[in-house]
Amino acid sequence: MIRSNSQYKKAKEKLKEFDSLIEKEISLLKDEGRHPVEIEMSANLMSAQRDKLSLEAAEYEELLNCKEIAISSMREFPKAIVKARIKAGYTQGDLAKKIEIAEQQIQRYEIQDYNKANLERVVQIVDALDMNVSIILKPQTEARVIHLKPTIISQEKLDQKKDEISKEGLLMSIGE
Incomplete structure (x- = not known):
């Protein structure tokens, strides 16, 4: 859970970087000759982390605009x-x-x-x-x-x- 505005700003910055990080990780694993399943699992894991962070940021934004909890x-x-x-x-x-x-x-x-x-x-x-x-x-x-x-x-x-x-x-x- 994002608990502060500074955490929210950091989350938004990380979200902007995530897609390029995933692409770099996939490229690195391919260059190392890793098995395609291992590459896919790594990409899925990183995507899941990105999705979790994205949900937390959306929850924070929604919270700022809600009328009640x-x-x-x-x-x-x-x-x-x-x-x-x-x-x-x-x-x-x-x-x-x-x-x-x-x-x-x-x-x-x-x-x-x-x-x-x-x-x-x-x-x-x-x-x-x-x-x-x-x-x-x-x-x-x-x-x-x-x-x-x-x-x-x-x-x-x-x-x-x-x-x-x-x-x-x-x-x-x-x-x-």
């Missing part, structure tokens, strides 16, 4: 706080100054997904970002329970069923 689970809340900071236009340093703590503490919170931050601190951060939070608690979908009734079947009926199934070609005998 929706999450479907409390597990997503830490990332939502980071997104809210970015949306509000604050750097980690700006946010730290606003709530009067060290910038390194905000960095630690974000790296650790706010696991070490107490609820009071999280509320203070959300308030400093001037964000409203709406939470709806609802039960998770209920698991379906299937009740199985044991059936007692005679050996004769069991043998009949086996014969019927094997005639249809669905049963293979093992060890007989």
Whole structure:
């Protein structure tokens, strides 16, 4: 996840360079006489890295223009706080100054997904970002329970069923 404007700018620069780097890598591997499959795998790996970076940059751009940040689970809340900071236009340093703590503490919170931050601190951060939070608690979908009734079947009926199934070609005998 891109967490700052400077990271975004670096990502955009890397994206501009990526295609030529991929071409250079392919050319180098061909010159070394590498197997075509190895060359293709290397190109695919680099393309995947480029695509991941491109998605992160697009997510950052979208975040700057969105009206709200929706999450479907409390597990997503830490990332939502980071997104809210970015949306509000604050750097980690700006946010730290606003709530009067060290910038390194905000960095630690974000790296650790706010696991070490107490609820009071999280509320203070959300308030400093001037964000409203709406939470709806609802039960998770209920698991379906299937009740199985044991059936007692005679050996004769069991043998009949086996014969019927094997005639249809669905049963293979093992060890007989």
